[in-house]
Amino acid sequence: MRKHFFSGIQPSGRLHIGNYLGAIKQWTGLQDQYEPVFGIVDYHAMTVRYDPGDMPGRVLDAAASYLAAGLDPERSILMVQSHVHEHVELAWILNCVTPMGRLSRIPTFKEKVRQNPDNINMGLFGYPVLMAADILLYKSEIVPVGEDQVPHLEFTREVARKFNSVFGETFPEPAEVLSRGAKVLGLDGVNKMSKSLDNCLYLDDSDEEIAKKISTAMTDPSRKRRNDPGNPDICNIFSYHEVFSTPDEIEHCANGCRTAEIGCLDCKRILIAHLQDLVSPIREKRVELLSRPDDLVDVLRVGGTRARSIARATMAEVRERTGVTLGRDSA
Numbered sequence: 001m002r003k004h005f006f007s008g009i010q011p012s013g014r015l016h017i018g019n020y021l022g023a024i025k026q027w028t029g030l031q032d033q034y035e036p037v038f039g040i041v042d043y044h045a046m047t048v049r050y051d052p053g054d055m056p057g058r059v060l061d062a063a064a065s066y067l068a069a070g071l072d073p074e075r076s077i078l079m080v081q082s083h084v085h086e087h088v089e090l091a092w093i094l095n096c097v098t099p100m101g102r103l104s105r106i107p108t109f110k111e112k113v114r115q116n117p118d119n120i121n122m123g124l125f126g127y128p129v130l131m132a133a134d135i136l137l138y139k140s141e142i143v144p145v146g147e148d149q150v151p152h153l154e155f156t157r158e159v160a161r162k163f164n165s166v167f168g169e170t171f172p173e174p175a176e177v178l179s180r181g182a183k184v185l186g187l188d189g190v191n192k193m194s195k196s197l198d199n200c201l202y203l204d205d206s207d208e209e210i211a212k213k214i215s216t217a218m219t220d221p222s223r224k225r226r227n228d229p230g231n232p233d234i235c236n237i238f239s240y241h242e243v244f245s246t247p248d249e250i251e252h253c254a255n256g257c258r259t260a261e262i263g264c265l266d267c268k269r270i271l272i273a274h275l276q277d278l279v280s281p282i283r284e285k286r287v288e289l290l291s292r293p294d295d296l297v298d299v300l301r302v303g304g305t306r307a308r309s310i311a312r313a314t315m316a317e318v319r320e321r322t323g324v325t326l327g328r329d330s331a
């Protein structure tokens with residue numbers, strides 16, 4: 001039997017190439033070795049202000065992106081987090097073995113507080129605990145994620161260890177699996193590419209939008225004129241080349257930039273072609289999938305049922321260990 005692991009993306013906006021490289025691309029390669037659970041984590045997306053009327057559309061949109069980018073609902077379990085209540089039940093139990101001081105030191109919390117100063121809520125504070133529950137509910141031994149999630153994985157291991165030491169061996173300590181492109185910077189060249197910062201190349205951008213965004217994106221800030229030699233090491237566009245271009249193209253761009261033989265636009269043209277090749281088929285497939293929303297809902301419903309049966313087994317064990325079984329039905 002294939003082992004499970006859980007990984008997910010928030011339906012907090014359109015998915016972007018950071019989500020693709022940090023998560024979805026790796027996921028597609030793990031579908032034979034494991035029976036993965038890929039969640040659309042809507043409870044996580046509630047930690048910032050949102051319009052409830054938008055949520056169903058965002059979930060559908062994420063499902064279409066998952067499928068269009070190559071996830072196969074036969075080999076994987078595609079589900080919505082809120083369809084499996086055990087996620088929040090386990091999160092509560094894990095809350096009770098989590099020191100508050102440890103949570104307050106997590107860098108992503110500090111970052112979100114900076115971004116949402118007027119809405120610092122308990123959900124935001126406890127976000128890593130819910131994420132630990134997502135992962136541990138399926139007894140994940142690995143979790144493919146982008147670099148920004150490494151502190152959350154470290155925290156998840158600590159929570160698993162704490163639970164095991166208090167209540168007995170129950171959870172494995174999951175390891176993060178990072179890909180090439182585990183940290184994609186946004187088009188601003190400063191922050192990580194992020195839905196909420198809208199500094200993204202989206203998986204549904206048109207060829208024209210891709211060309212426009214890359215043509216106007218920041219490069220090496222010290223290269224002011226075409227004839228100035230540049231430094232690829234501090235150029236955001238070059239960091240994209242390192243992920244998307246061939247070794248020959250990377251060398252051509254690095255040397256051409258350092259010697260000023262090529263200008264930023266020459267370098268960008270090569271990148272634009274690669275990005276258009278990546279995004280076009282995903283965009284077209286998404287349109288086709290979104291024209292059949294009922295089929296997408298069916299995929300999520302079936303995935304929810306499959307995920308629930310794994311989650312129920314784990315929670316039965318967790319309730320046993322924590323002593324909350326008296327008078328309960330087994331489910």
Ligand code: AQP
Nearest residue numbers: 009010012018019022145146182183184193194195196
């Ligand atoms: N820029 C990135 N580079 C590499 N990987 C990334 N991921 C996100 N951004 C990058 C990876 O995508 C997965 C899901 O992320 P998420 O949507 O659940 O949360 P996030 O990391 O907070 O993504 P965003 O776009 O920044 O969302 P908002 O703006 O709503 O907070 C994770 O595996 C993540 O590593």
